[in-house]
Amino acid sequence: AQSVTQLGSHVSVSEGALVLLRCNYSSSVPPYLFWYVQYPNQGLQLLLKYTSAATLVKGINGFEAEFKKSETSFHLTKPSAHMSDAAEYFCAVRGNYGGSQGNLIFGKGTKLSVKP
Amino acid sequence: DTEVTQTPKHLVMGMTNKKSLKCEQHMGHRAMYWYKQKAKKPPELMFVYSYEKLSINESVPSRFSPECPNSSLLNLHLHALQPEDSALYLCASSRTDSSYGYTFGSGTRLTVV
Numbered sequence: 001a002q003s004v005t006q007l008g009s010h011v012s013v014s015e016g017a018l019v020l021l022r023c024n025y026s027s028s029v030p031p032y033l034f035w036y037v038q039y040p041n042q043g044l045q046l047l048l049k050y051t052s053a054a055t056l057v058k059g060i061n062g063f064e065a066e067f068k069k070s071e072t073s074f075h076l077t078k079p080s081a082h083m084s085d086a087a088e089y090f091c092a093v094r095g096n097y098g099g100s101q102g103n104l105i106f107g108k109g110t111k112l113s114v115k116p
Numbered sequence: 117d118t119e120v121t122q123t124p125k126h127l128v129m130g131m132t133n134k135k136s137l138k139c140e141q142h143m144g145h146r147a148m149y150w151y152k153q154k155a156k157k158p159p160e161l162m163f164v165y166s167y168e169k170l171s172i173n174e175s176v177p178s179r180f181s182p183e184c185p186n187s188s189l190l191n192l193h194l195h196a197l198q199p200e201d202s203a204l205y206l207c208a209s210s211r212t213d214s215s216y217g218y219t220f221g222s223g224t225r226l227t228v229v
Contacts, residue, residue, distance in 0.1 A: 032215045034217055034218075036220075041204075041223075041225065042222050043120075043122075043220035043222040044206070044208075044218075045220070046217045049215075049216075051215045051216075090158055090159075094215060103149070103161050103172065104161070104208075104218060106159055107158065108157070108158055109156075109157075109158050
């Protein structure tokens with residue numbers, strides 16, 4: 001069965017510093033992996049996705065993630081944090097319900113705080 | 117149109133009320149989903165519709181009744197809810213190959229009193 005583990009429920013960085021949010025996955029098949037961002041009282045917005053093409057995936061708002069099969073990791077990074085990046089971030093893997101339709105299995109989330 | 121629209125944004129209902137949540141998308145997605153999200157928790161899958169047919173029901177209590185009247189609309193009918201059902205209810209849609217990712221609505225914040 002597929003699962004994801006996000007290390008660190010809360011990460012705090014200074015504005016302009018590197019953002020690193022960690023996600024490790026478990027999957028018996030090649031995984032489809034996603035990062036979503038959720039601002040307070042809003043839905044989830046897709047930041048980026050890995051679907052077995054390039055291992056370095058670029059997303060919106062300057063975020064990127066690297067798929068490392070040997071480490072079963074899909075960490076999210078951004079070179080320079082902005083105040084507007086403060087939000088909850090969820091790593092997710094596509095489950096195997098319903099074949100290719102799938103369902104999203106979420107990690108517990110990491111709250112990113114950005115200090116001025 | 118690249119959005120999933122959910123109405124209402126906020127809903128307060130009593131335990132004896134009947135209400136409905138509505139979700140609409142015009143992206144041609146043929147898979148639609150209901151998720152429930154409690155505070156400080158990740159979303160949890162409730163129902164999946166594929167080509168307007170219910171394909172997954174994650175053992176959700178019968179006081180939640182989904183409906184997919186056409187390929188653009190998804191409803192969640194609520195009846196006799198409990199205070200612990202208070203949560204953010206998220207609708208999402210995707211291509212039937214969900215590796216392309218889901219598009220989420222902004223949710224309905226439900227409070228049961």
